[in-house]
Amino acid sequence: MAPSLVIYLVSPKEYASICKAGRSQHVQECDSLSAATFRRASRSFTATYALILAIDVAIPAAIGKKGIKQLLRKAQEKAIRTGLSFTALFLSHAFILAFLIRTRQKLVQRLGHPPPCKSLRYFRSLCSTEYFPPIISGVLSGTALVIHPPGHRRVGIAIYLFTRTVEAFYRFMDDEGYLPNLPWWFGLWMMFPFASGQLILAMVYDDDCFPNSLKSFLMGFSNSYLKKRPTDYPTHLAWPGTDAIINNIAEISRKNYPKFESPVLRPGAFIVPPFFQEVSPILNSAHPSIPYLSCALLHPDNPSCTKVLLGFCAKELVSVSKFMFVFYAGLGLLRYKKVKKDPLSFIVMTVEKIAGASAFVTFCIGTCWACICAFQRILPRNFLPRGRYV
Known part of the structure; x- marks a missing residue:
């Protein structure tokens, strides 16, 4: 060759x-630069194509949802478009950046020759700054995301890129000394609780806008707050599912958090309203000492919100740790050459990451559920019934 x-x-x-x-x-x-750019773009296409097929074909086929041929026929076009979008992103960014850098160098060389009009003078001074090439090349190359198939995945990529852009801009402002008088606690960590609040708000009130993959992840590790169907419950009677519980949490806030009196302790004193009939099997079996409707819906077997939270963290920490172990083990397989050189340091670093990520995810999910009960206990019924989820 x-x-x-x-x-x-x-x-x-x-x-x-x-x-x-x-x-x-x-x-x-x-x-050359063009050869290195082509190698990076072609390898990104291959890796993205294989990853999408693994996610949309291999995993569902292993679970046994559908046949491989049917899944492959549906996922092949999506994988090709996703790979092409990343390839176009890498290629366009590299070539546009190189072109703008050469253009800026020529403009800098001609700074001694004033342009004929003021508008051209402003334009040339703007183009001759060192920040002009990377900003414009990033904006123009970002349009390659339109090739990506529409859906939650493209929205997630756009949100992620926007978040990283805000993070980079904040770090630039901080390094240049434009933010000298900010308090010590002000930082990028404040973006996470704000983003989490928006996600919880979307999950409760706009379920159709919430990513299904993230919802499945959250609900899969929330068994302590989502009561499953009892084994001795009659099979001919309906039991509320996860979506019904989430929808009724939103309905409770719309009704300004009504009080709850258990029908077990005082039969006939509390009749489940028609708009809560879907979750009446859970409410009718709630503990008699629970005074709040949201607590009766989320943890009907235990009246103590604190004990439920501690039990959740102790139980789900193990499940989340298993998930994180599989996740970081998969990442280790992708970097097997580095792992082979120094396996001991990789094991230590992986254990630290698994422990930190597992504790972080567990406490985040537990805090989201526990705050629903805590806010109903602390805040008045009519105070920010919906805004407290932000």
Whole structure:
């Protein structure tokens, strides 16, 4: 294969490991920015294509939801478009950035020659700044996301990129000294509780706008707050599911958090209103000492919100740790070369990440559920019935 074609497929370092030293030196001399950009873009397409097929085909087929051929037919177009979007993003960003850098260099060289009009003078001074090429190239290359199939995944990528942009802008302002008088506690960590509040608000009130994958993740680790159907419950009677419980939490806030009196303690004293009939099997079996409707819905078997939260953290921490172990083990397989060089440090670092991520995710989910009960106990009924979820 010709060296000029080889450099678009493998890097000089990779080529040197499989070929003779003299020839690899010639390939290294022929390497260029365009070749490196093409290698990065083509590999991103291959990795993205394989990842989408693994997520949308291999995992559902292993679970046994549908056949492989049916899943592959549906996911192939999505995988190709997703890979093309990332490939176009990498290629366009590299070439636009290189073009703008050359343009800026020419403008800087001509600063001694004033333009004929004031508008051109402002435009040239703007284009000659060092921040102009990366900003414009990022904005223009970001339009490649339109190739990505529409859906929650594209929205998630856009939100993630916007968040990282805000983070980079904040760090730039802080490093340049534009934010000298901010308090010590002010920082990027404040974005997380705000974003989490918006997600919980969307999950409770706008379920159709909430990502299904994130909802499945949250509900899968919330068994302490979502009562399952008892084994001795009659099979011919309906039992509320997860969606019914979430919808009735929103309905409780719309009704300004009415009081609750258990029908077990005083039969006939509390009749479940028609708009709560869907969750009446849970409310009718709630503990007699629970005074709040949201508590009766979320943890009907235990009247103590604190004990439920502590039990949730102790129980779900193990489940989340297992999930994080599989996740970080998969990441380790992708970096097997680095793991092979120093396995001990990788194991120590992975254990630290698993422990930190597991505790973080567990306490975040538990705090979200516990705050529903805590706010009903602390705040008045008519005070921010919906805004308390933000």
